[in-house]
Amino acid sequence: MxxxxxxxxxxxxxxxxxxxxxxxxxxxxxxxxxxxxxxxxxxxxxxxxxxxxxxxxxxxxxxxxxxxxxxxxxxxxxxxxxxxxxxxxxxxxxxxxxxxxxxxxxxxxxxxxxxxxxxxxxxxxxxxxxxxxxxxxxxxxxxxxxxxxxxxxxxxxxxxxxxxxxxxxxxxxxxxxxxxxxxxxxxxxxxxxxxxxxxxxxxxxxxxxxxxxxxxxxxxxxxxxxxxxxxxxxxxxxxxxxxxxxxxxxxxxxxxxxxxxxxxxxxxxxxxxxxxxxxxxxxxxxxLVTRMGTMARLWQTGCRPAIFDLVMGATYLIAEYNGIARSAHVVDKLTEMSYLTETVWGLALGAAISGKPTPSGAYIPDPLLTNCAKLQSTRAFYEIIKNAIDITGGIIVSLPSEEDFRHPEAGKWMEKYLKGAAEFPTEHRLRVVRFLQAMTGGPLAAALHHSGGPMQNQKIIIFRETDFEAKKKRVKVLTGIEKEG
Ligand SMILES: Cc1cc2nc3c(=O)[nH]c(=O)nc-3n(C[C@H](O)[C@H](O)[C@H](O)COP(=O)(O)OP(=O)(O)OC[C@H]3O[C@@H](n4cnc5c(N)ncnc54)[C@H](O)[C@@H]3O)c2cc1C
Missing domain, CATH: 2.40.110.10 (Butyryl-CoA Dehydrogenase, subunit A, domain 2)
Structure with a gap:
């Protein structure tokens, strides 16, 4: 070799x-x-x-x-x-x-x-x-x-x-x-x-x-x-x-x-x-076409969970660098990312285990499970990067260059103001942000996601603005707990 x-x-x-x-x-x-x-x-x-x-x-x-x-x-x-x-x-x-x-x-x-x-x-x-x-x-x-x-x-x-x-x-x-x-x-x-x-x-x-x-x-x-x-x-x-x-x-x-x-x-x-x-x-x-297509899709379903592993690892690191790793919504999002990743991986393994031999003796994976796995991997990707972008913050778009970070004047300000939690070097945060920028499809998705605030901000306002009392009241009236008025 x-x-x-x-x-x-x-x-x-x-x-x-x-x-x-x-x-x-x-x-x-x-x-x-x-x-x-x-x-x-x-x-x-x-x-x-x-x-x-x-x-x-x-x-x-x-x-x-x-x-x-x-x-x-x-x-x-x-x-x-x-x-x-x-x-x-x-x-x-x-x-x-x-x-x-x-x-x-x-x-x-x-x-x-x-x-x-x-x-x-x-x-x-x-x-x-x-x-x-x-x-x-x-x-x-x-x-x-x-x-x-x-x-x-x-x-x-x-x-x-x-x-x-x-x-x-x-x-x-x-x-x-x-x-x-x-x-x-x-x-x-x-x-x-x-x-x-x-x-x-x-x-x-x-x-x-x-x-x-x-x-x-x-x-x-x-x-x-x-x-x-x-x-x-x-x-x-x-x-x-x-x-x-x-x-x-x-x-x-x-x-x-x-x-x-x-x-x-x-x-x-x-x-x-x-x-x-x-x-x-x-x-x-x-x-030729269906066998080639099925196989190409099979390895994409082996590939994607690995890419998701990296996005998940980087997102967890950023959560730690930003000091939010223990927050309930962050834990929930990381858990969701893992669940989506392993769901794809389970299907990917199932497609391989259910493979069958062709008359030549060469095996091909199960086409139904392979296609389900591939479809699920594409859907999962968008959910996973959505969570990664959300947790990383607007810096995923706005991060200045490495040359600025190395510059004696500009770098001094970046070192001070782009720091997250005190125990982590600023440079580590910047490196992982850049990694996530590359892995989440470039600046557009993140720009649309973060300009105007991340999802959790909107959820807070939505929860605050929703008149749950009125909704609860309707149920109480209907179930005989309270009277109208
Ligand atoms: C990074 C990358 C690497 C790749 N590497 C390789 C490689 O090494 N070798 C290789 O052979 N290929 C490779 N491909 C090609 C890949 O398989 C194709 O991009 C993919 O199959 C989609 O084909 P397309 O890009 O021509 O898009 P299209 O076929 O034009 O699809 C665009 C949209 O049109 C729809 N559409 C297409 N035809 C019809 C129709 N008749 N009726 C209704 N809707 C239709 C599709 O469903 C889709 O929504 C690569 C692609 C990428 C992005």
Whole structure:
């Protein structure tokens, strides 16, 4: 298995066509936005080699009879699915950001099981091809990202109904030695610093008319004809602004990125036959899409409780730093956060335990419980950040910069006036506030929440302003306790 340093060296050698803010990026490893997700991936490589994390992060693959990163493993049992959930909770609580590698695991398992089904029914040889590819990936411990999501154009139209046929990636030319594809995959997590990309349709294809859209393959990430355009969001702006003041990222260990995404364009890209795992078999897109979707959702439900753990931990710390940790409403909110977190985790484990084997022997999680868990995790997230923002206070929006804190004049005032309870250093409070700012979705949610006062303030007034006496009186009259008047 590779070390983190070996992975980073492999990224240094990659020369993808990559744009960000109107410029071409040549050095991804030292780029202010990209260096963080690359560091995350490198750290996972190193942890896989660390004996204390070996069981949680790696397993023995029967394909190469050797130890592999769980992100490259075909699930052979319910225990594998459960181990995957525990891997996610470990990784996310230790990284505090996107683990980047998840799409590779979904793609590995969806292609493994679907190519098997295709060969059984159609007599093709896709499964053997895919096994050869997977063996190569496992032996070289490579990073492959899974690219599904098409540009999609008008969402009310199917692939073949789009006025521009390139809105879904498709075959534009068939040659003896392979195919040429055109289209784009949107919101792709980390393909530019992956060694390989594996591509599949994002939607079920419905008829022979859509056969050219039923295409799955894997190619090196810097293949000629592929262009990446990197995301630009508040996290990227912070990454650029905070060079040299990295505590302001909130997570100065791994950055505040949550997924380094890009628009990935395939401008007539050649794919050789040995790397094609589906070519026109539109009936099997259903298997591929639903399996990939179910698995992607499963690990999100392993990931979210870990993120909630961090938000909860940070919120408790802030409550202590602000001197309100014992207040009844704070205890109630922290308890609610824990309850929501563990409810998602229970469903996440249930979805894994209820997994079933596909005909290939690869297990997939229970789709009903997986989807319930994912839905619940999204709902829980908004409740959890609402409580975190509430307890943190307006400083989650108004906190000045680390540079101001280090400035001899401005810093003196911040040290004095941004202190909470006397026993805690001001800097600890500021670091945790910044962490929560990054973890709760940026300033808008908190600005809307706190301008005008936190929820408890409104509850106090509502309680005070509500005429409970009149309501009690009505009940007393109706139940014969008191007379009218
Ligand atoms: C951080 C991040 C990382 C990601 N990483 C990857 C990755 O690595 N690989 C990958 O393949 N994908 C990735 N994705 C893509 C992700 O799966 C999609 O963003 C998601 O599925 C939603 O698709 P969309 O963004 O195109 O939104 P849309 O599909 O446009 O959805 C927007 C709204 O339109 C509605 N809608 C869509 N179609 C219809 C319809 N026909 N009728 C009625 N309503 C409709 C939806 O329900 C939703 O309410 C990532 C996304 C994010 C945000």
């Amino acid at each position: 590779r070390t983190g340093a070996e992975y980073i060296e492999s990224v240094r050698r990659l020369k993808p066509t990559l744009y960000h803010r109107g410029q071409k990026i040549d050095n991804m490893v030292d780029h202010p936005s990209l260096k963080w997700p690359i560091k995350v991936v490198a750290q996972i490589y190193d942890w896989c080699l660390d004996p204390q994390y070996q069981d949680i992060l790696t397993t023995v693959s029967p394909i190469i009879n050797d130890r592999v990163d769980r992100f490259l493993h075909v699930f052979g049992s319910v225990d594998d699915l459960l181990a995957r959930q525990k891997q996610m909770r470990f990784l996310q609580t230790h990284l505090g950001g996107c683990a980047i590698k998840c799409t590779q695991l979904g793609m590995v398992n969806a292609l493994y099981s679907t190519t098997y089904d295709m060969d059984k029914e159609l007599g093709t040889d896709y499964h053997q091809r895919f096994l050869d590819y997977l063996r190569y990936m496992q032996q070289n411990d490579l990073l492959v990202t899974g690219a599904m999501m098409d540009a999609k154009g008008d969402r009310s139209l199917t692939a073949s109904q789009q006025p521009d046929p390139d809105m879904y990636l498709h075959i534009v030319e068939e040659r003896k030695d392979g195919v040429v594809v055109r289209g784009a995959k949107a919101h792709q997590t980390g393909p530019m610093f992956a060694n390989e990309i594996a591509v599949a349709p994002c939607d079920m294809m419905r008829s022979e008319k859509e056969r050219d859209y039923a295409v799955a393959f894997a190619i090196p990430s810097e293949t000629k004809g592929i262009t990446y355009i990197l995301q630009q969001n508040l996290a990227d702006a912070m990454c650029t602004a905070c060079v040299g003041a990295e505590a302001d990222l909130g997570n100065p260990t791994y950055g505040c990125q949550f997924g380094a995404t890009s628009l990935m364009i395939f401008d007539d890209v050649f794919v050789p036959n040995e790397r094609i795992f589906m070519k026109g078999e539109w009936q099997f897109t259903r298997h």
